[in-house]
Amino acid sequence: MHGGILGCASAAEAAGLWVMPFAGVHVWLTPTGHERAHDDCACVVHWSEALAFRRNRAVMTVPLALEQMAYCLGKEAFFVALESALHQHKISAEEISSLRALLPHGFDELFRLATVSAESGLESIMRYRLSLHGITVRGQISIPTVGRVDFVIDGWLIVEADGKGNHEGPEQRHRDHLRDAHAAALGYDTLRFDYALIMYDWPSVEAAILGRLRARAGRVVAG
Template sequence: MRCVPRDLAVAVLESALHRTHASRDDVSATALRVSTEWRSIARELRSDAESGSESLFRFGMALLGVDARPQVTVPGVGRVDFVIGDRLIVEIDSDAHHGSREQRLRDLGRDAVAAGLGFVALRFDYSHVLNDRGSVESAVLAVVARGEHVARGASPRAARRT
């Protein structure tokens, strides 16, 4: 944790919460052994980030003042990686879960259903989040700046966290 940027350390800690039998107390104790400044960061760690790239995305959005709610169920679409505002869906894809033709077709179908329900969907590959974060952030901020993340008039079907 001392040798990597804070966002990568957060991704590692959140992965430990999600993928191992480590408890929040275990992870918090590890963070506090590094530095007391990690006390507040440890309180904000989430166990529902399903990948390091999701942790990196959420951490980056938080630094920009954007609330990216993770693991939200959108009726008619299913569980999505993030919802920003009322209607911006952000998906972070990996080869492991989105690499086959069938998986890609399923994802495109979900995006089409989401669009029909009034949502805007942005889909990024994990390599975008890791290697081209500026483009990812610019795309999200552009949608937010245009107000496309907020429902006008008839709102999209309610999304709820899982």
């Protein structure tokens, strides 16, 4: 052990937030802590740079974990965890305001983009990455005869992010195909992407969505 407590992404994961894959165990140390490496140590050490210690309250919280993630892991990882915290009601409006004031101005756009509707990190990843192309998505939309879908773009393109284990088996695949058929009858196109595609082959996902938008709208989408 390092004489500290879980911090950053490790603390967020322990709190039940959806986090992107990360390396090592993130450990938070106060100024009086002592770093004590152990065999095969792959820990990432965080010192008391974040808001909880500034308030003389050396206790790991969801806002503190998010702040550490912002500085350590960057915008995308922060955004995914933020939306998970919002969806699970694990961060208050007051805490969001305090966190926003502490982070660089470049993170403001992420607070504006974030919603409470994202039911999985895959949805958050897609929302974030599509926003980089100027694409606005509507999330968790209910469509008659189809049901609730993950995203609708431009009022006609349904994009589904199928999580691990949620869409396996012949019965579930049949239900998915039936939903897609009902959507097509209403004039929607549907694109489905699984966990592996979204996490490990994003260029293929991106190309499919942008290509479908170009083909339907006849306009150029920034690449």
